[in-house]
Amino acid sequence: MNPGQIAVLVIALYMAMLLCVGVLSGRVFRGTAADYFVASRGIGPFVLLMSMFGTTMTSFAIIGSSREAYVSGIGAYGKMVSWSGIFHSFCFFFVGIKLWHYGKLYGYTTQIQFFRDRFASDKLGLLLFPVLVGLVVPYLLMGVIGGATSIEKITMGAFPEIFTATKGGIPFWLAGLIVCTVTLIYVFFGGVRGAAWANTLQTCIFIVLGIVTFAVIADQLGGPVAATQQVAEYNPAHLKVASTPEDQANYEEKLAAFEAGDSPIKPRQPHHVPPIVFFTYIFIPFSVAMFPHLFQHWLTARSAKAFRLAVIAHPLLMMLTWLPCVLIGLWATSAVMPNGEPVIPPGLENANAVLAIMVRKLAPTMIGGLLVAGVLAAIMSSLDSQFICLGSIFTNDIANHYLKHKKLSDKTVVLMGRAFIVVIVVATYLLSLWLRNASVFRLGVWCFTGFASLAPLVFAALYWKRATKIGAYACILTAAGLGLWFFRQAELTSGREFLVFGMMPVAVILSASTLALIVVSLATTPPPEATLAKFFSPRKPSPLSAAAEPVTSDA
Amino acid sequence: MKKLVFVLVAVLAVLHQDFWWWHTYEPLVFGFIPVNLAHHVGISIASSVVAALAVKYSWPTDVDELDQSTDGGGSQ
Numbered sequence: 001m002n003p004g005q006i007a008v009l010v011i012a013l014y015m016a017m018l019l020c021v022g023v024l025s026g027r028v029f030r031g032t033a034a035d036y037f038v039a040s041r042g043i044g045p046f047v048l049l050m051s052m053f054g055t056t057m058t059s060f061a062i063i064g065s066s067r068e069a070y071v072s073g074i075g076a077y078g079k080m081v082s083w084s085g086i087f088h089s090f091c092f093f094f095v096g097i098k099l100w101h102y103g104k105l106y107g108y109t110t111q112i113q114f115f116r117d118r119f120a121s122d123k124l125g126l127l128l129f130p131v132l133v134g135l136v137v138p139y140l141l142m143g144v145i146g147g148a149t150s151i152e153k154i155t156m157g158a159f160p161e162i163f164t165a166t167k168g169g170i171p172f173w174l175a176g177l178i179v180c181t182v183t184l185i186y187v188f189f190g191g192v193r194g195a196a197w198a199n200t201l202q203t204c205i206f207i208v209l210g211i212v213t214f215a216v217i218a219d220q221l222g223g224p225v226a227a228t229q230q231v232a233e234y235n236p237a238h239l240k241v242a243s244t245p246e247d248q249a250n251y252e253e254k255l256a257a258f259e260a261g262d263s264p265i266k267p268r269q270p271h272h273v274p275p276i277v278f279f280t281y282i283f284i285p286f287s288v289a290m291f292p293h294l295f296q297h298w299l300t301a302r303s304a305k306a307f308r309l310a311v312i313a314h315p316l317l318m319m320l321t322w323l324p325c326v327l328i329g330l331w332a333t334s335a336v337m338p339n340g341e342p343v344i345p346p347g348l349e350n351a352n353a354v355l356a357i358m359v360r361k362l363a364p365t366m367i368g369g370l371l372v373a374g375v376l377a378a379i380m381s382s383l384d385s386q387f388i389c390l391g392s393i394f395t396n397d398i399a400n401h402y403l404k405h406k407k408l409s410d411k412t413v414v415l416m417g418r419a420f421i422v423v424i425v426v427a428t429y430l431l432s433l434w435l436r437n438a439s440v441f442r443l444g445v446w447c448f449t450g451f452a453s454l455a456p457l458v459f460a461a462l463y464w465k466r467a468t469k470i471g472a473y474a475c476i477l478t479a480a481g482l483g484l485w486f487f488r489q490a491e492l493t494s495g496r497e498f499l500v501f502g503m504m505p506v507a508v509i510l511s512a513s514t515l516a517l518i519v520v521s522l523a524t525t526p527p528p529e530a531t532l533a534k535f536f537s538p539r540k541p542s543p544l545s546a547a548a549e550p551v552t553s554d555a
Numbered sequence: 556m557k558k559l560v561f562v563l564v565a566v567l568a569v570l571h572q573d574f575w576w577w578h579t580y581e582p583l584v585f586g587f588i589p590v591n592l593a594h595h596v597g598i599s600i601a602s603s604v605v606a607a608l609a610v611k612y613s614w615p616t617d618v619d620e621l622d623q624s625t626d627g628g629g630s631q
Binding site: 097318 | 564567568571572573574576577578579580583585586587588589591592595596598599600602603605606607609610613614615618619
């Protein structure tokens, strides 16, 4: 059995284990929509932490982080992780707990139900639905692209006679198909409970295996100190957030040595992160306040207290996941094999493959297979939640909402949700074939930009009595309009960041959507007293009466 | 105490802009982590500490009370 075939075997075993988890959780499934979509609100602190964390971390954290560190240096950590460490917990604390509370009190299953009720507008749901689905699709894309790229690279050499174009590796199209199909199956068996269980398992796996990957690769490079010294020799600018004129001179000197054949490493262009860009990444983490898949996990909590562990431990888990990947991406810029060849080929086109190449070339075969299972764990633990969330918002906010008079059974509701999920997954899969070289990091930043630009809506809904439904419309339309306009001008395959007025686009879009929400709300009629009483009174009304009479006044 | 949590979050945001280390990677912490990266790892750890303070001193007890008073009524 060659190394590629061993990797295939490990991946196959891993997929089989996930299917078993799905089947086992399916046995606990009570057959009701509430159990399928919110696990009967019975998830405890540890599983809640793991499922929330596993859902938030996708290939962006594993593939995207190592890619970004390889392309532009250590700034990747400061731009994403330390900002997120501060503000993810902030959002869980100030948004998550409150939304969980209203979800339990009024029986919500989706974000749209909450916003419809809070802004007393039925049609707001029709506007939010395509916006949220449209933003989840790039999130799915990151997972499919990251997973398929990793499988293709790590299984290279497995079947040289069948897959000649990929040197024997399982090709991207087949790998993506496998990832989507396995995730779909275990989600269909177990719903959100299956996803929560699988996420817990997968999150433990990817954190542990991430640390193992780091240790194994560091060892193969002569230890972490030697690996970093190699970067200091060939790509010192990658160890800094901003390069200096000396770094540019050093780059030109190293490049000349490489071109003359005196050096095995082609140096990477020094990268400079302008202070305003570094600062305006601050807005990206607010995206978690609007992730529909995270909202769904919030609703699964057994009690408000179940959030405590997640609020405290989330920044630490992010650090444990990202730091090894960022260091591996840095080391990849300058790593050399024992035979003197660079680990990463100088002409590498798809930098998403950096981590997979490092693992394949430096880790022992069996560990390499396990490590790719860790990468898949990170990816699939997000895909599953997003699949369920899509099914949930379609069935609850569109189908069930508009077909109330037909009194659909729970079985029919779950079936409709599954059908919608399949349609979206097929569309995402086809898109992944087209965008396979897109930067997972850039794709992620755009996706988070969209969600973050909608964050004022949820903060206003929870904390500002004067926010009105017309203000909510203005906020969503401004975020969607500006976001699409900027996105059309961005290059997803380029290593360059797309900036607006020298800042991250999220700063401009979020400011505009906030302004639109405030100005239009103040210029329009305040929300009805019944709505304010429902959401801002110190003592809440009886849950049964509140749920029975949702406030919707579009007509 | 809630105000203190907000102040600490703001302090972390200010510390995040560690421009004084942007043009250097030395000292290397433990011999392999550039100082700027180590600083940001420190911010991740500090975020967790601030979150723990928020949970201990600013916990929304009203949510707990209302949760207990409506237990079983609102969940589906």
